[in-house]
Amino acid sequence: MAVKVKRNLKAILVILLVSTIFVSYNVFFRGNEALALSKYGSRGEEVRTIQTKLKRWGYYNGNVDGIYGSQTLAAVKKFQQKNGLTVDGIAGTKTLQAMGIYNSSSSSSSNSSSSTNSNDLNLLSRLVYGEARGEPYTGQVAVAAVVLNRVKHSSFPNTVAGVIYQSGAFDVVSDGQINLTPNETAKKAAQDALNGWDPTNGAIYYFNPSTATNKWIWSRPMTVTIGKHRFCK
16 A cells, blocks of 8 residues: 555656646746747737837738737738848847847847947938938938938948948038937937838939939939938939
8 A cells, every 4th residue: 555655656746747847848948939039829018019110110000909910920021021031920039120129039139230230320310310300200211211222222332331421422421411419300210210111112312302403313213202302213
């Protein structure tokens, strides 16, 4: 009888041990995995933040409800495709970084990368302030987006600084306004452009029709007019 009781106790202990390991795995490992990404079926504040940003940038038309459904999945894929990311519909570390959403898994970015991003943001903010501080907010984002579109285009330098300081590219560089301190609106507009919002539909030029004297710029195909600026390719 005593032997049978000991066997039962051993069996119970084994079951408890296995259960503890299983629960610990799900809490610590699976839990950390969930914090590292949002995907189809996920719910919560991170999903709500993703939806808010994608809606602002024109990728998402659904409700900001914190539920990662089919519309959110499709919007994330569009964002990934636009930004040269793996198009899998999963908001993993790289996608969250591109959106400007930094969680515990994305905070390990290298110092050099962070420094570069900071420099780009600062310079882009100064350009936006100098070129478009009197324009509507969308127009300010659009000016920043033109710079980033040029960075990606083979006909222009492949860095933000290279594009902005390219000879004759922007009047604010030649007249010194590039050195003015940008306001918070200009900084926010630059950040939105860096995060993927492009109101220009891929434009690489813009000009003010009321003041433009260059005949060539008028020949460029127009994509959109925002405020006083006409954007074109």
